Amino acid sequence: MHIVIVEDEPVIAQRLKRQISQILDAEKPTIKWFDDIEDANDYLEMQSIDLLMLDLNLHGENGFDLLKNLSAQSFHTIIVSAYSEQAIKAFEYGVLDFVAKPFKYERLEAALTRFTDKTSHAIHELKQLAVKKHNGLSFIKITDINFIKADGHYTQLHYSQLNLDLLEFALHDKPIDKLAMLLPKQFVRVHRSYIVDINKVVELKIGSGGSYQLLIQGGFEVPVSRSRYQEVKSLLS
Amino acid sequence: MKIYYLLITFVLLVLSTKVIAQETNAQESQYFQVLGEGARVLNEFVVSCHDTNLDDSEWPKLNLSQISEYKNYCIRIPVNITQGEVPRYTILRAIFLGSAKFYWDGKYIADKGKPGFDLNSEKVGAMEMTMPLSQSELSQGQHLLSIELSTYHHIEDMHSIYYGMILTSKNIKQGFNFQQKIIPLMLSGAMFLLAVFFALIYFLYDKRPAFIIFSFLCLFSGSLIALEVIKYFWNYPWDFHILRLRIIILNVLLTGIALIAYYLFYYQVKQKLIWLSLSLVSFVSLALFAPSYDLKSLSIFVLALMISLLINTLAYKQKQPSSSVHLSILVAGFMLMVILPFSFIDKWFAALFSFIALANLYSLMIQLGHERSMAMQSLRLEAQMLRRNLQPHFLMNSLTLIVEWVETEPKLAVKFIDALADEFRLLNSMSQQKLVPWSNEKTLCQKHFEIMQYRYQKEIQLNIEVEESDFLIPPAIIHTIIENAFSHNRIKNGDCFDIQISTSNTVQIKITTPFRNKNHQGTGIGEDYIKTRLMESFDNNWILNSESKGDIWQTDITFPLIKNIELGKED
Numbered sequence: 001m002h003i004v005i006v007e008d009e010p011v012i013a014q015r016l017k018r019q020i021s022q023i024l025d026a027e028k029p030t031i032k033w034f035d036d037i038e039d040a041n042d043y044l045e046m047q048s049i050d051l052l053m054l055d056l057n058l059h060g061e062n063g064f065d066l067l068k069n070l071s072a073q074s075f076h077t078i079i080v081s082a083y084s085e086q087a088i089k090a091f092e093y094g095v096l097d098f099v100a101k102p103f104k105y106e107r108l109e110a111a112l113t114r115f116t117d118k119t120s121h122a123i124h125e126l127k128q129l130a131v132k133k134h135n136g137l138s139f140i141k142i143t144d145i146n147f148i149k150a151d152g153h154y155t156q157l158h159y160s161q162l163n164l165d166l167l168e169f170a171l172h173d174k175p176i177d178k179l180a181m182l183l184p185k186q187f188v189r190v191h192r193s194y195i196v197d198i199n200k201v202v203e204l205k206i207g208s209g210g211s212y213q214l215l216i217q218g219g220f221e222v223p224v225s226r227s228r229y230q231e232v233k234s235l236l237s
Numbered sequence: 238m239k240i241y242y243l244l245i246t247f248v249l250l251v252l253s254t255k256v257i258a259q260e261t262n263a264q265e266s267q268y269f270q271v272l273g274e275g276a277r278v279l280n281e282f283v284v285s286c287h288d289t290n291l292d293d294s295e296w297p298k299l300n301l302s303q304i305s306e307y308k309n310y311c312i313r314i315p316v317n318i319t320q321g322e323v324p325r326y327t328i329l330r331a332i333f334l335g336s337a338k339f340y341w342d343g344k345y346i347a348d349k350g351k352p353g354f355d356l357n358s359e360k361v362g363a364m365e366m367t368m369p370l371s372q373s374e375l376s377q378g379q380h381l382l383s384i385e386l387s388t389y390h391h392i393e394d395m396h397s398i399y400y401g402m403i404l405t406s407k408n409i410k411q412g413f414n415f416q417q418k419i420i421p422l423m424l425s426g427a428m429f430l431l432a433v434f435f436a437l438i439y440f441l442y443d444k445r446p447a448f449i450i451f452s453f454l455c456l457f458s459g460s461l462i463a464l465e466v467i468k469y470f471w472n473y474p475w476d477f478h479i480l481r482l483r484i485i486i487l488n489v490l491l492t493g494i495a496l497i498a499y500y501l502f503y504y505q506v507k508q509k510l511i512w513l514s515l516s517l518v519s520f521v522s523l524a525l526f527a528p529s530y531d532l533k534s535l536s537i538f539v540l541a542l543m544i545s546l547l548i549n550t551l552a553y554k555q556k557q558p559s560s561s562v563h564l565s566i567l568v569a570g571f572m573l574m575v576i577l578p579f580s581f582i583d584k585w586f587a588a589l590f591s592f593i594a595l596a597n598l599y600s601l602m603i604q605l606g607h608e609r610s611m612a613m614q615s616l617r618l619e620a621q622m623l624r625r626n627l628q629p630h631f632l633m634n635s636l637t638l639i640v641e642w643v644e645t646e647p648k649l650a651v652k653f654i655d656a657l658a659d660e661f662r663l664l665n666s667m668s669q670q671k672l673v674p675w676s677n678e679k680t681l682c683q684k685h686f687e688i689m690q691y692r693y694q695k696e697i698q699l700n701i702e703v704e705e706s707d708f709l710i711p712p713a714i715i716h717t718i719i720e721n722a723f724s725h726n727r728i729k730n731g732d733c734f735d736i737q738i739s740t741s742n743t744v745q746i747k748i749t750t751p752f753r754n755k756n757h758q759g760t761g762i763g764e765d766y767i768k769t770r771l772m773e774s775f776d777n778n779w780i781l782n783s784e785s786k787g788d789i790w791q792t793d794i795t796f797p798l799i800k801n802i803e804l805g806k807e808d
Contacts, residue, residue: 008727009634010694015641036727057630059754060725082633101629102637 001029002049006040006066007080008058012101016053016080019105023112037066049075051115056081056090067093067130068137074153074175078111092128092139094174094182114181126182129157131170140170142184146200146216150176150193160218167218190214190224190232198235249592267324268406272314272382273301279311282354286311287340287383304333304399309354309387316380316404323375324406331366334398334475335388341370342380350475352387359389363472375404390476396529421466428459428594435601447502451601454495455594461488482530489534490520493541499597500545504552504560516544542570545593558607559600566596614769615671621766622668622713626661630724638692653691660684667712671774674801675706675738681716686734689723697732705740709799711770715748718792721763722750729753745795752790771796 003020007013013033020031034040037058044052044066052075056063067077077095079086080103087098097111128139144159146167155176158169172179180189188198196214203215204224212224214232224232277296285291293313304310329347331337336350336359350362374380388398435452439445464485467473473481497516501509520537527533546567552560570589626632635657642650663681667673679701686699699719719734732751739745764783771779771794779796 009638009692011641011692012634012637015637059727061754082629082637084629101633102640104640 001027001051002047003029003031003051003053004040004044004049005031005033005053006035006037006058006063007033007053007055008035010035012055012080016108019108020053020112023105023109024116027116037061037063041066041069051075052077054079054081054095056083056086064089064093067095074173074178076115076178076181078115091126093130094126096182126184129172129179129182131157131172133170145187146197146218147220147222148172148176148179148187148195149222155179158216158218158220167220188232188235190222190228192225194222196222198232201236204233204236268320268327268404270316270318270404272316272329272402272404274315276301276312276314278313280308282309282311282352282385286313286385287343287345287381289343289381301402302397302399304335304386304388305396306388306391306394306398309352309385309389312384312386314382314384314402316382318375318377318380321377323372323404325372326369327372327375327404327406328367328369329382329402329404331402332364332400333386333402334364334391334395334478335386336360336362336390336475337366337384337386339366339368340381340383341374343383346370352385353389354387356389359387361390361474361476364468364475364478365472370404392476392479395479418466418469421462425459425462425466428455428462431594431598432456432459445502447499447601450495450499450502451594451597454492454499454597457488457492457495458594461485461492464488486524486530486533486537489537490524493520493537496541496593497544497548500548500552500563503597503600504548504555504557506548506551512544512548516541539574542567542574546571559603562596562600563593566593611773614773618766618769618773619668622664625713625720626657626664634692635688649691653688656684656687656691660688664713664716670712672709672799673712675703675708675710678710678712678715679703679706681713682719682736685716685719689728693723693728695728695732696730697728697734699734699736701736701738703736703738707801708740708744709801710744710796711767711774714767714770714794715746717763717766718748718750722752722790726751726753740798742798743795744798746793748792748794749786749789750792752785752788767794 001024003024005013005016005020007016013035017031017033020029032043034043035058052066054063054066054077056079063079063081077093078097078099079090079095080099080101081090082101084098084100087100090098097114099107099111126142128141129145130137130139132138140157140159141161144161146158146160149156149158151171153175155172155174156169157172158167160167174182176193176195180187180195183195186198187195190196196216200217201214202217205213205215205221207213210226212226212229212232213221214224215221276299277293278299279286279296291313296313299312301312329339329341331339331349336352337348338345338352339347339349347366347368348362349366351358351360353359382402391398432452432455435448435455439448439452464481467481494513494517498509498513500506501512506512519540523536523540524533527536546564549560549564549567553564570593573589635653639650639654642653660681663677663684667677667681682701683699686697690697715736722728722734728751733749734751735747735749737747764781768781771781775796780793782791782793784791
């Protein structure tokens with residue numbers, strides 16, 4: 001497990017490092033510390049990591065810039081900041097948790113548990129997801145998303161805006177496993193490669209050869225894996 | 238700008254005094270004849286006084302303006318009416334300080350009190366007597382107006398007690414002269430209102446002497462104008478006239494003193510008592526020794542204006558606020574005195590006083606506004622200073638450090654908390670002051686530097702070179718620069734913060750701090766704070782330069798040297 005800490009005060013960085021090592025002892029994490037956004041950015045461009053612990057004010061620069069600049073954001077982020085009023089904005093960026101300074105060991109542990117426990121959902125209701133488009137960062141409302149499909153290390157977000165039937169899709173940087181952890185409860189993993197908003201399912205179809213499909217608003221059909229059929233069926237009835 | 242002030246006020250003054258002073262030319266009569274030509278006078282009452290057939294050619298002639306006090310007269314005035322028919326409502330008007338009985342062609346027509354041989358037998362009548370005469374009484378040809386007149390109820394020698402006697406046709410519409418009566422009445426009403434207003438401000442809002450003095454100034458100038466117009470509304474007994482003139486003089490004197498006192502308190506001039514007692518002495522001597530009442534009030538008024546002008550000029554040289562406005566008004570007033578004829582003195586000087594009062598009102602309002610914004614500004618600066626250590630980035634990170642050290646190195650935690658407490662205490666004590674001794678600022682900077690050393694765990698240096706440490710500086714301005722350097726730059730081992738201060742008649746501070754943040758230009762809120770503080774203490778007498786020079790940021794501050802005399806206050 002590879003963790004990066006971005007924090008400009010060495011004593012706090014040390015504290016984070018020590019406590020993270022303690023909490024994630026079983027995972028044997030390698031932890032790297034940067035006290036500057038530029039250096040961290042350079043590193044993250046080259047290395048793929050699992051978790052970023054990010055401070056928001058680094059020598060007067062905004063920590064969010066780091067999240068904006070990175071072309072691939074396949075890792076989870078936990079913000080550790082003194083500016084607790086920034087929490088809402090942070091969740092819009094799809095961070096896993098927001099730990100306010102000064103922090104207790106138990107609070108950090110809770111945040112890290114959310115990271116290690118793959119079945120947990122984000123503590124904060126995610127309202128929108130950031131996607132990168134040619135003209136910069138744009139946001140898609142969670143309620144607009146009909147279903148999500150894995151696409152290599154990325155995910156396709158299929159959504160319809162303004163309740164139109166017209167379906168659009170955008171690429172999100174996180175792999176489907178990590179994204180699943182951020183989404184609210186109505187998003188159900190129906191297949192290894194699909195997550196569906198259960199409220200937008202029109203019909204459960206049984207196909208030939210014992211295959212199952214969900215008909216989603218807008219006319220798309222999404223496969224349901226056999227192992228998850230019972231669960232999906234009970235959720236729909 | 239100041240020239241405009243002067244011009245505008247001057248024009249306004251000329252217009253308003255012109256309006257107020259318009260009197261006689263507005264009164265047109267269809268018939269107007271002055272009586273008194275060829276009057277024959279005896280200094281006693283004789284039975285034959287009113288006899289139309291009496292040959293009075295032996296009687297001495299007298300110019301009626303020479304009628305004097307403590308005498309009785311028999312006066313025979315020949316009246317030659319040349320017009321065939323005088324208008325209806327032609328009246329006889331007589332204004333003088335004396336009691337009299339009037340006869341027309343030997344026939345009794347009117348009383349003005351009751352003339353007598355001495356104080357006891359004389360009864361005082363009204364100041365002015367008006368009596369309509371019929372058209373037949375005023376037929377074309379020679380007539381005789383004979384008067385028994387006595388002047389015993391005088392309390393002092395007035396020199397001039399006869400004001401005139403006329404035959405005039407009275408137009409009822411013209412009787413009510415708008416400009417003559419309404420404008421002074423309005424002015425005095427406004428003055429009384431201002432007096433009440435400023436008395437209320439003094440008692441309920443701010444007990445500053447200038448307010449209550451201004452209230453009195455308004456009261457006195459209001460009553461002065463009222464005393465001038467009273468004659469249009471009340472035909473008072475003629476022996477009250479002298480009392481009225483005395484009250485007016487007293488009023489002029491009080492107004493003059495109030496005006497001077499107001500300026501003394503307004504500009505907070507030293508030795509107010511000397512100024513006031515000197516003015517009072519000269520006013521009283523003018524009131525006592527000037528030959529006539531008109532001259533008395535004029536001279537007191539001129540002197541009051543001159544003293545006020547002097548005070549204002551001194552204030553203007555010291556660049557006191559609003560002094561230019563007051564100076565313009567007073568100068569305009571002075572020029573008016575030169576331009577306008579002396580005879581208008583009792584009209585326009587009241588108007589000028591109203592203008593001075595209004596100018597004072599204006600500058601008081603400006604001052605109130607200024608003080609309010611100053612108070613708001615210092616509250617804002619104070620809050621800004623105190624908030625500095627409550628900023629989340631500073632406070633929460635410091636607390637995180639404390640949490641860490643309490644768990645790992647409790648002794649270091651204690652030291653750090655100590656340094657934080659010191660800085661906060663210093664900030665708190667300095668935040669309410671406009672200037673603090675350099676030693677306090679220095680300690681504050683050192684404390685902050687110490688805290689940042691703890692936080693960043695770096696080998697960094699703060700060098701302070703000072704020629705002379707005995708001067709005052711606005712609180713936390715250098716602290717702001719150091720704080721900014723830390724919060725906007727990545728600090729590295731070996732970084733140096735240098736403060737060099739040289740003093741002559743100014744204090745010149747040069748501060749260099751590390752500069753690595755190429756994205757961030759200027760110091761934003763920090764620079765705003767420094768500028769506002771400098772402005773608060775030194776107006777525009779300061780220089781602030783702040784720019785990057787390669788990888789250092791250099792800030793130069795220059796402001797006037799103020800020595801810290803209260804050495805006892807130094808820590």
